[in-house]
Amino acid sequence: MSKVVATPAEAVADIGDGASLAVGGFGVCGIPDRLIAAIAAGTASRLEVFSNNCGVDGHGLGVLLDAGRIGRVTASYVGENKEFARQYLSGELEVELAPQGTLSERLRAGGVGIPAFYTPAGVGTPIGDGGLPWRYRADGSVEVSSPPKEVRVFDGRRYLMERAINADFSLVHAEIGDTDGNLVFNKTAMNFNPLAAMAGRIAIAEVERLVEPGEIDPAQVHLPGVFVQRVVHTGEQDKVIEKRTVRAAEEGRA
Template identity: 65%
Template sequence: MIDKKWASAADAVADIPDGASLAVGGFGLSGNPSALIEALLAQGTSGLSVVSNNCGVDDWGLGLLLGAQRIRKMTSSYVGENKEFERQFLSGELELELTPQGTLAEKLRAGGSGIAAFYTQTGVGTQVAEGGLPRRYAADGSVAIASPAKDVRTFEMHGQPREFVLEEAITTDFALVHAALGDRHGNLIFNKAARNFNPLAAMAGCICIAQVERLVEPGELDPDQVHLPGVYVHRVVEVGSDIEKRIERRTVRPSTGSGNGEA
């Protein structure tokens, strides 16, 4: 389908079933596909396996799905500011596959590029490679599921033998992403740091659903400015530029013009 515009976020996520796997863009709360997440929450989809850098906060982003007990497993690089994420994991309610951040990015990129696996030095000599990282706890606090050991091989690099650990690529049933601009063909442009994991998540999803702040006609985007080509995107929903955006923690510095040091 050339025209990939969908009428609403609810329509775009309506066929995501219980138990589906999702790759979700965002870093902290920057670039979160919040409208798509809220639509998924409203329709009641549960048992989800989600791949995302983190899981939002307690009342925003993926934290909404987590708080409603809709997520079965998270694959993330850190727990972040989400206390409910921590609670569910430590109580055995949630499975968590902690993955180094750069490795997570490359696993998504590899999946979208048709690369089944790759070797990296990241994690060599740790439980990332040797196994034993808790993935799910039992009710009594013991480890119910631990990560398996991974293949480690030696390759020569820069004239020196070095060990590398094998990491498998990630692909998911669906991807949910946020972009600043998009056209009806699915070409996307992201805004500065909000690009983060969004292109990688989009690549890894078999069906990618993008919410865009502004939708334009084909030909209006400068091809040299497109960050993600429409070949990776299957559905586009316009959500408006006034969509609510949040940050995890607001910090300020003293005003340079203030004599008393107040912000």
């Protein structure tokens, strides 16, 4: 049975207030822009987001941030998003920061049914000991802090227990997808997309090129269709450059 839906708006129509979203992408690379825009065009608010970062000002998840539609974010870093930093420091947004490898493994674990795992990352730091500010008050004091994590010793080394992430929905962007939901990502756009898709109970993929089952070489499939519930064909998209860096032409050269 085809998993294709006609439009991004139809694909995200049942995402409501308070829904949790695992969102693929890294900066502005491989972000599901069309799906995010469709959510922004709706009314869903108080969203909980799991993503490597929150896009940049005016792009990706930054669109939902600008509209005040996100209530909580679990991410690896704030990045270049000034609005993200402003909302966090002013107490408008709750933020849980996690080591990047830990975040990716929490998403993967959620996708394969592992409830928790142990990692040495963060042992002896506020990540493990607790006390990281999750939410500030408007006066700059800390309202909510991270709790300490469980520590176990294996072969004489300490490890933190990290809980898996399971989200209500996943939003991902792929270069190629077939009507059964098998996906191929373009180079570094692969980043967090497969992991985010796995973590969502309902994974929604926007694809630039839609093909029929069998047209993708099985050996080239990056994410099997078993993890994907909805596919929407969005066509090729304009690529946003997060930070353009150039140098002056050398004298005598064009």
